[in-house]
Amino acid sequence: MKISIITVCYNSAATIEDTLKSVLKQNYNNYEYLIIDGKSTDDTLKIVKRYEKKFKGKMRVVSEKDKGLYDAMNKGIKLATGDIIGIINSDDVLIDSNVFSSIVENFDENTDILYGDLIYCNESLTLPVRNYISGKNSSLSWCPAHPTMYIRKSIYEKFGDYKLQYRVAADFDLMVRLNVNRCKFKYLRRYLVLMRMGGTSNGLKGYIRGFKDSCTILKDNSVNFSFIRSGIRVLNTISQYITTFFNRKKLQEILKKYNDNL
Helix, strand or coil, rough: CCCCEEEEECCCCCCCCHHHHHHHHHCCCEEEEEEEECCCCCCCCHHHHHHHHCCCCCCCEECCCCCHHHHHHHHHHHHHCCCEECCCCCCCCEEECCHHHHHHHHCCCCEEEEEEEEEEECCCCCHHHHEEEECCCCCCCCCCHHHHHHHEHHHHHHHCCCCCCCCCHHHHHHHHHHCCCCEEEEEEEEEEEECCCCCCCCCCHHHHHHHHHHHHHHCCCCCCCCEEEEEEHHHHHHHHHCCCHHCHHHHHHHHHHHHHCC
C-alpha cells in the first residue's frame, strides 16, 4: 500500500526539522510526503528545502495562502495519490522508524481507518503531559488521536474532508460522520506519535471552543444528547492527564528511548 503523509505548516522553523527527520527515518519506503505551507515568513521553507533531496523524489512542497489548518489539510488530501492518508503536524514526530510499516501490516481489507495512541509532551519532547490512549470505537462522542489516524483516500472521496467552520474540532466532525456512516475503524494498540502541547485545540480557550464545536457537530449530525456527550469528551480528556501522573515513569522511558535514537 502507498501512504500519503501530509504535514501542514506555517512559521514552523522551531520544530519542523524534528518532524522531517521522523518521516525520513521510516523503514517503509512506499510513501509520498506532502508539505502544505501557508506562505511562511520565517525559515520553515529553507529547512524543508534542505531536506527535500534526502527524500529522493518522495517530497512535494506547496506554499500558498490558505484559510487555516483544515483548509491546508484539505489541499493535501486532494493532492494525495496514496491508498491511505495520514497527517502529522509540523510540531509533532513519529515515535519510531516502524510507524509506517506497522500501519501497512495492520491495514487489512476490512479497515477504513486505522489509528493508535499518542503522548502529549513538553517542547523538548522529554516530559509527558497527557497520555492519549485512543481505545476502541465506543460511542458517537469518541474520537481517536488525530495525528495517529490513517484513512483510505476512497473514504475521504466518499464522505468528504474537513469542514472549515469548525476551527478546532473539524477532525471530530469527520469522525462523527464516519461513525454515523458505519465506516470500519481498527485500533492499533501502540504509541505512534509524540505531540507537543500547544496549538488551537489545547489550552483553556481551545478546550472551551472545542466543547462548543463538539455540541454543534453532534447536533448537525443528528446525534442526541449532544451536551452530555460533549461533557463525556471533557471527562475523558481529564482522565488522560490523571493517567499520565500514574504512568509517568513508563512514559518517560518511552520518551528517553525516542531521544536516545535521534
